[in-house]
Amino acid sequence: MRGNNMLGLIFSNIHEEQLRDLTEIRTMGSVPFGGRYRLIDFPLSNMVNSGINKVGVITKSNYQSLMDHLGSGKAWDLSRKREGLYILPPFGNTRMVNNRIESLASIKRFLSNSKEDLVLISDCNVVCNIDYSDVAAFHLQKEADITLVCRSGILPQKIAEPLVLTANREGRVSDLLIDPRTEGKCCYGMGMILLKRELLIRLVDDCVSRNLYSFKRDLLQRNLSSLRMYCYQFQEYAKMICSPVSYFTANMELMQPKVRAQLFNPNRPIYTKVRDDMPARYGLGSDVSNSLIADGCVIDGEVRNSVLFRGVRVGKGTVVENCVILQDGQIQPGSRMKYVITDKDVLIQNDRALLGFESYPIFISKGSVV
């Protein structure tokens, strides 16, 4: 059933500096992932699958590719008469919007015109399949003011300003630290929070009026004692994309059947824009193992432990090993590639050899000819 009194908000430009080249020409949300997706497909599909009818996507810069991807929102069933998808580009004063508080302040009108009681705010650098209606049920049951979705484990490396929480048995947050020194397991935020819409507007107003602009420090940490904050533990597969290496390993982890089963749960499918390619075609002498292959690929060579996006061509005698080849990459005959990430429309000419290493995959930028 659709409609659950929740409004979705996605920050599409978050932590882009961490992915370097991949986000040079696009937002975090439009970073391609997993053979046919873009990172924003995960929060967006999760929201839709949780019954959220109205989603605002907050953008700041470089959002052409994002708008091209989202279109009218049809692919996520968000092109509708009643609510649907709202793309929220920078609005108002000419000053560059630089942080979440300013972004939220600039969409105050959107927030106050919405009717939903609750707002779910999500970043788009987390790959997971989560049911937000469970989070909302938890939130209401605990009579929380703010619920933070978090995860227990070793803090992923290079995560930007991680939020580390201490909570009691009921999940009430007693301490909230930003980027502390940690040893062993801890409970860290996944960049998704749920709170009342009215409360969000009030907290943002409070911050702005005091000239405070850090979402984590000023909006969350400062209010820890005055608000009931709870942490909701998410235990299924989730991966934070916070460096080129974690981007690479996240793609590689899709080879595990258990990860695919959780992430691409058929009851809560991940939607994306369709491209109408023909199914992948394997030629005589193709040799593929442990790889994820999307539609439109034509494979005549050897592919191992790799993710091939839509429309990739692998020529005869080519060996592609531990690579992530984005959309329409062409690898001509006789090449050898190991630990390489190629952006869209890359052409690798005959008999080239590109060898990276697991801890430092080579990146080839969009449209390059090697």
Add this chain to the structure above:
Amino acid sequence: MLPKQQVVAMLLAGGQGSRLGVLTRNLAKPAVPYGGKYRIIDFPLSNCVNSGIETVGVLTQYQPMILNEYIGSGQPWDLDSMNAGVHVLPPFQRSRRSDWYKGTANAIYQNIPFIERYHPDYVIVLSGDHIYKMDYSRMIAFHKDKKADCTIATIEVPIEEASRFGILNTNPDGTVYEFDEKPKHPKSNQASMGIYVFSWNKLRNYLEEDEANPKSSNDFGKDVLPAMLDEGEKIFAYRFEGYWKDVGTIDSLWESNMDLLDPNIPLDLNEESWKIYTRNPVMPPHYIAKGARVQNSIVAEGGSVYGEIDFAVLFSGVTIAPGAIVRDSIIMPNTRVEEGAVVQYAIIAEDCVIGRGTKIGARPEDIVNKDEWGVAVVGNGCNIPPNTVIAPKAVIDHETFTQEAGKNARK
């Protein structure tokens, strides 16, 4: 009033396709899956949009549920426009003289009011059982240029096979002087492709005359076109060159799927300028496991291959378990082939489970009596128990299979 459309396409999709047997038990022939992710109807529908035809009527009658659901608003083909688009047209009850569609011509006759809404100059009549890519706009331009009353697309077939087709005998100027339906001694090798362009005013008159004739079987090929020819109307043959295949039989459906695996086939489904649109499944890319062997095959999204496939067409969500072998076969959506099963020269329909160690079909080289060889077919939703043997040419469907299984159990 709706804006004028120069051309309206009418797609005949009501036939049962009885020669496809179990594959069309619960769905109309145009909805039969093809080529890893398509259904047959994707081809005429995509040809229409790619040719700039915005108005398409789809005439349905036999088992329309899946077909109706599939076409939906027409959005996957960009046919959900405001004043045109795709319309599903089933037969309906009237205040008097209601009937099923009695024949192809009668189906169009019953929908004259639909066509008239668009005030078209031309009507193109298409069928839903062929695989081909064709620019209809060029055929319509030819029709206009020749000031024809009717234009019929033809394709050259080998003369020794010509007796299986409707053959058109033409004068040197391209006009047709004779229709030869499945001739014993064909005079030409120009076979009709079942694609007709009519000038609408002419066609409407002939449809009304045909309806008034109680002896008529209300069929285009048998009644309307011969009547037009007798009256001396200008009928032209329009020669088409390229890939075209009737997929109305098990063998031709199998062959046409296998044609996609031939690198030299002139039917390129990856062509950017002439895409074949389809309703895409929402599934992740497919996974090829360590130890799998995949050659000469096409594989759609959502599947997992652990075993060995060679000359196979795998639709979305198909699983080939470790040790299973699939050769020269078509496996339709969401079917699972379990450990050690061997599927050769077979079509397995949707949602089946092929149990461990089961053997389906055989290679012609392994069969002594060649008459016993043929493509084996397993219908929708069959759950084939482990270690079953299904002979080549066998046709299995869900109901008879469970009945027989019950009988065997009782014995």
